[in-house]
Amino acid sequence: MGIHPKTFRHAFGRFLLYLVLISSAFLMIVPFYWSVATSLKLEQFVFTNPPQWIPNPLTWANYIHVLTRIPFLRYFTNSVIVAVTTTLGHVFFDTLAGYSFAKLKFPYRDQIFFIMLLALMVPFQVNLIPVYKIMASLHWINTYLALIVPNLTSIFGIFLMRQFMMTIPNELLDAARIDGCNEFGVFRKIALPLALPGIATLIIFTFMGTWNDFLWPRIVTNSEKLFTLPVGLSQLQMKNTSNVAQIMAGTVLTALPMIIVFLFMQRQFIEGMTAGALKE
Amino acid sequence: MTAVTLTYRFKRSIQRYSLPYLFIAVPMISLIVFLFIPMLVSLWWSFNEYTGLTAAKFVGLDNYIKLLTDDKIFGRSLLNTTLFVLIGMSIGPTLGLLTALMLNQNVRFRSLFRTAYYLPVMTSLVVVSTIWVMLYNQNGLFNTILENLGFQKVGWLSNPHIALISVAIASIWQGFGFETVVFLAALQSIPRELYEAAMMDGAGGWAQFRHITIPSLRPVIIFVYIIGIIGSYQVFDQVFVMTSGGPVYSTTSIVYYLFGRFMNHKLGYASAIAYILFAILVIFSYLQMRFSREKA
Numbered sequence: 001m002g003i004h005p006k007t008f009r010h011a012f013g014r015f016l017l018y019l020v021l022i023s024s025a026f027l028m029i030v031p032f033y034w035s036v037a038t039s040l041k042l043e044q045f046v047f048t049n050p051p052q053w054i055p056n057p058l059t060w061a062n063y064i065h066v067l068t069r070i071p072f073l074r075y076f077t078n079s080v081i082v083a084v085t086t087t088l089g090h091v092f093f094d095t096l097a098g099y100s101f102a103k104l105k106f107p108y109r110d111q112i113f114f115i116m117l118l119a120l121m122v123p124f125q126v127n128l129i130p131v132y133k134i135m136a137s138l139h140w141i142n143t144y145l146a147l148i149v150p151n152l153t154s155i156f157g158i159f160l161m162r163q164f165m166m167t168i169p170n171e172l173l174d175a176a177r178i179d180g181c182n183e184f185g186v187f188r189k190i191a192l193p194l195a196l197p198g199i200a201t202l203i204i205f206t207f208m209g210t211w212n213d214f215l216w217p218r219i220v221t222n223s224e225k226l227f228t229l230p231v232g233l234s235q236l237q238m239k240n241t242s243n244v245a246q247i248m249a250g251t252v253l254t255a256l257p258m259i260i261v262f263l264f265m266q267r268q269f270i271e272g273m274t275a276g277a278l279k280e
Numbered sequence: 281m282t283a284v285t286l287t288y289r290f291k292r293s294i295q296r297y298s299l300p301y302l303f304i305a306v307p308m309i310s311l312i313v314f315l316f317i318p319m320l321v322s323l324w325w326s327f328n329e330y331t332g333l334t335a336a337k338f339v340g341l342d343n344y345i346k347l348l349t350d351d352k353i354f355g356r357s358l359l360n361t362t363l364f365v366l367i368g369m370s371i372g373p374t375l376g377l378l379t380a381l382m383l384n385q386n387v388r389f390r391s392l393f394r395t396a397y398y399l400p401v402m403t404s405l406v407v408v409s410t411i412w413v414m415l416y417n418q419n420g421l422f423n424t425i426l427e428n429l430g431f432q433k434v435g436w437l438s439n440p441h442i443a444l445i446s447v448a449i450a451s452i453w454q455g456f457g458f459e460t461v462v463f464l465a466a467l468q469s470i471p472r473e474l475y476e477a478a479m480m481d482g483a484g485g486w487a488q489f490r491h492i493t494i495p496s497l498r499p500v501i502i503f504v505y506i507i508g509i510i511g512s513y514q515v516f517d518q519v520f521v522m523t524s525g526g527p528v529y530s531t532t533s534i535v536y537y538l539f540g541r542f543m544n545h546k547l548g549y550a551s552a553i554a555y556i557l558f559a560i561l562v563i564f565s566y567l568q569m570r571f572s573r574e575k576a
Contacts, residue, residue, distance in 0.1 A: 130318030212404035
């Protein structure tokens with residue numbers, strides 16, 4: 001007695017499903033694996049045929065080179081300073097503004113908000129050059145100020161936080177006011193804790209956007225001391241085209257912090273990313 | 281007594297009306313200084329010949345006329361960027377939907393697969409591009425595999441007919457995980473009862489997909505395409521790292537060209553390019569509003 005055809009078809013379908021899933025996941029992982037493997041190889045074994053899947057001999061020399069001969073640690077520190085400060089700015093300013101637009105009444109509130117929504121459509125390339133000129137006239141080129149100040153708040157962040165603040169019941173806020181809380185106290189003690197999931201989303205968007213940003217930091221820095229990781233990596237790649245293994249060590253060092261953050265906060269990442277799309 | 285009440289009221293109303301303005305002050309100032317004023321300034325510059333070093337000279341619509349009728353490289357960059365968008369948008373979202381549909385089956389290790397697809401999305405484009413430059417190398421992994429399978433080596437980034445496609449492939453690889461995650465979340469929010477009712481009516485898998493899945497996903501599909509189109513039209517990082525716009529301008533994108541003009545102190549010209557890009561994006565944003573308002 002053979003297997004029932006329907007069961008067979010089902011099992012075959014499952015087999016095919018897993019086959020496609022596993023091979024496509026494989027295609028996603030291989031480039032990452034290959035760059036890690038390459039970063040641990042001697043340069044002469046980078047482009048061998050057959051490909052050297054496991055580095056032999058395994059060497060840390062490329063990492064040592066990148067960390068000592070090229071200021072990658074400095075790039076890393078810059079990236080951390082810029083991303084953390086920018087994110088803190090967003091958390092404070094966007095949240096407070098989002099709260100104001102959602103819960104406070106003031107003249108021209110809705111008109112101002114509407115103008116902001118229109119401005120959301122403006123691609124930043126339109127403002128790029130004038131903002132660069134502002135930075136230059138303030139002598140902020142090659143300083144953290146140019147990397148941070150123009151990006152301390154965003155319309156998108158304010159919009160996102162307004163959406164979250166809208167869901168907080170007014171009764172809670174009024175109760176706090178009756179208890180004698182001032183307006184900032186109402187925001188800090190009632191609204192802020194209730195908007196924490198929204199803030200998590202905001203942090204993820206901002207941190208990731210700033211950490212990975214390239215064009216703006218590329219334009220306002222030309223001193224190695226101020227490079228962020230992506231800018232430093234792109235310079236390494238252009239300057240040092242021959243030594244692929246070292247470039248890959250730099251690549252791994254640039255990607256790793258974000259990947260670690262992602263793996264630890266995966267749920268928040270994915271919920272945050274989908275929140276925007278599904279809230280429509 | 282009345283005086284006290286009045287002062288109290290006065291203080292309250294000051295608080296009520298001025299405090300919100302204080303709360304939004306920093307974002308508003310930032311918006312005015314870094315967005316509205318620069319927007320107007322670059323609009324003005326776009327009608328000028330301006331190097332940033334000497335005084336601006338008003339030239340009317342010359343920059344736009346030159347860009348749209350005379351400048352072959354800009355024409356090429358418009359074409360390249362549009363092709364890049366077309367390739368990306370015809371494959372990326374479809375790949376995202378297919379992977380989401382697979383993951384929406386009752387599969388084991390779903391979150392592990394999802395992580396794999398999503399990993400490149402949160403990796404910087406500079407990192408992704410650097411990795412792909414290595415893979416695309418004349419003696420890189422791709423060509424080694426092709427050679428061992430008996431094919432000719434491909435000039436992934438050196439052949440002007442192929443380079444743009446290569447950049448697009450790397451970009452699709454980087455980005456489709458976003459669509460996977462968004463579609464998967466949307467699929468999981470479709471009520472089970474809809475499918476159960478359809479099965480009672482004898483609808484097969486394909487009919488269910490056509491009449492339940494696709495209509496339910498409609499708003500998300502529109503969202504994904506519009507966000508994708510707007511983002512892809514601004515492609516820069518990949519071009520900068522992988523090809524520097526070459527070979528022979530075959531991968532020069534609008535923003536890459538703008539960047540080049542900016543570096544060459546052609547600020548008025550670069551501003552006009554920015555406004556043409558803006559116009560393109562406005563058209564797509566308008567389409568999104570039209571589509572999302574339409575009833576399915």
